[in-house]
Amino acid sequence: MEQFLSARTRLMKASQVRALLRWVGRDVISLGGGVPDPASFPVDEIQDILREVLSTKAAxxxxxxxxxxxxxxxxxxxxxxxxxxxxxxxxxxxxxxxxxxxxxxxxxxxxxxxxxxxxxxxxxxxxxxxxxxxxxxxxxxxxxxxxxxxxxxxxxxxxxxxxxxxxxxxxxxxxxxxxxxxxxxxxxxxxxxxxxxxxxxxxxxxxxxxxxxxxxxxxxxxxxxxxxxxxxxxxxxxxxxxxxxxxxxxxxxxxxxxxxxxxxxxxxxxxxxxxxxxxxxxxxxxxIEKQLPRIKEIYRKRRDVMLEALGEHMPEGARWTRPRGGMFVWLTAPPKVNLDALLPLALEKYKVAYVPGTSFHVDGSGHNTARLSFSYPPLDSIREGVARLARMIKEHT
Ligand SMILES: Cc1ncc(COP(=O)(O)O)c(C=O)c1O
The missing domain is CATH 3.40.640.10 (Type I PLP-dependent aspartate aminotransferase-like (Major domain))
Structure with missing residues (x-):
């Protein structure tokens, strides 16, 4: 089918982040995709709204x-x-x-x-x-x-x-x-x-x-x-x-x-x-205004757990950001550690997923960086995921 694809299609690259979502839920802990915590979904309210919309404005x-x-x-x-x-x-x-x-x-x-x-x-x-x-x-x-x-x-x-x-x-x-x-x-x-x-x-x-x-x-x-x-x-x-x-x-x-x-x-x-x-x-x-305090609380707690785990487990020479909000921490490992090349090993041996920093760079740099998302895994998995990642980094520094 290759021959039929347009030059434009050949410019398209599949997202590594979406590919990583496949690993969510197996024995791999995913610190990859920025998927919201389902606990933040206002399920009851949306159910109520849907009922009202369909009974009063269906046409x-x-x-x-x-x-x-x-x-x-x-x-x-x-x-x-x-x-x-x-x-x-x-x-x-x-x-x-x-x-x-x-x-x-x-x-x-x-x-x-x-x-x-x-x-x-x-x-x-x-x-x-x-x-x-x-x-x-x-x-x-x-x-x-x-x-x-x-x-x-x-x-x-x-x-x-x-x-x-x-x-x-x-x-x-x-x-x-x-x-x-x-x-x-x-x-x-x-x-x-x-x-x-x-x-x-x-x-x-x-x-x-x-x-x-x-x-x-x-x-x-x-x-x-x-x-x-x-x-x-x-x-x-x-x-x-x-x-x-x-x-x-x-x-x-x-x-x-x-x-x-x-x-x-x-x-x-x-x-x-x-x-x-x-x-x-x-x-x-x-x-949305009513949701915000709850959402902030959910993600603040998650961030704190990730920062604490990073502080506890990461080796000398690793650095990371301290986000004031959102869902992501940016990790910079010591320069020798190629987190891009190590991803298959991280998934197979260490059972942890992250998004290699190179995917976010326009110039292919950032081989020793990664995006860690704290938005989805349970708190224990965040702790364990960071510990696994730290172990891998230590063993490859
Ligand atoms: C910076 C940024 N822009 C855009 C999007 C796309 O989000 P959506 O299409 O779900 O609104 C995302 C999703 O993660 C994002 O992080």
């Missing part, structure tokens, strides 16, 4: 709906993001099938072959997958515990303008970053916005995790500080209600929302109407 809820999303939901989402400091109205909102679809649509409407985009290095693997098919030139800017290195972003912007290239956008996950767990400082947020202004480019802000910052102040979103409509804000219900709803949203300049909607017509036509009605009712009942 609409089971029908086709506008590509942009049902009107009441766009209104309700605009109100939801306004309460988080983002200036938005109905026209600025697009409902998508998870934020993953939003990333693909953004690539589709913004990127021509050879256009530059700047991403954090490392960054969310799914974003790299989404953008790669549109054949951009991707520049990576390194990260530290305060988020992306803004000077490196500026260097990339300068390099592009010297070479006459167009940087279409800077893609960033400023709060509780996937995969590193770091949160961008306020100064860097301001600096990034100034750079976007100076170099006339857009910022794509991907924000699934800021809602459950469980330590310290939650910094303002870039979108809430955006006075010129340069920030495209992307978020999702996946970690706030349930990923099975497959709903996300974009907040952007109206012209961009319109272009995204035209692109979406050809991709999914619309996101599932029934799920949209569920989300609408959930927002009307303030279900």
């Amino acid at each position: 609409a809820a089971l029908q086709y709906a506008p590509t942009e999303g049902i009107d009441e939901l766009r209104e309700e989402l605009a109100g939801f993001v306004r309460r988080r400091g983002i200036k938005a109205s109905f026209e600025n909102l697009l409902v998508t099938s998870g934020s993953q679809e939003a990333l693909d649509l953004l690539g589709r409407i913004l990127v021509d072959r050879g256009d530059w985009i700047i991403v954090e290095n490392p960054t969310y693997l799914g974003a790299l997958q989404a953008f790669a098919v549109y054949e951009p030139h991707i520049e990576g800017a390194p990260m530290d515990e305060n988020g992306v290195n803004v000077e490196a972003v500026e260097q990339a912007l300068r390099k592009a303008s010297r070479g006459g290239a167009r940087v279409k956008f800077v893609y960033t996950i400023p709060t509780c970053h996937n995969p590193t767990g770091s949160t961008q400082s306020l100064e860097r947020r301001k600096a990034l916005l100034e750079l976007a202004e100076e170099y006339d480019t857009l910022i794509v802000e991907d924000d699934p995790y800021s809602y459950f910052t469980f330590e310290g102040e939650e910094p303002p979103s870039l979108k809430s500080m955006d006075n010129s409509g340069r920030v495209v804000y992307v978020s999702t219900t996946s970690k706030l209600l349930a990923p099975g709803l497959r709903l996300g949203w974009v907040v952007a300049d109206e012209a961009l929302v319109n272009a995204l909607a035209v692109a979406k017509q050809a991709v999914t036509l619309q996101s599932p109407t029934l799920c949209q009605y569920v989300l609408l009712e959930a927002l009307r009942r303030s279900l």
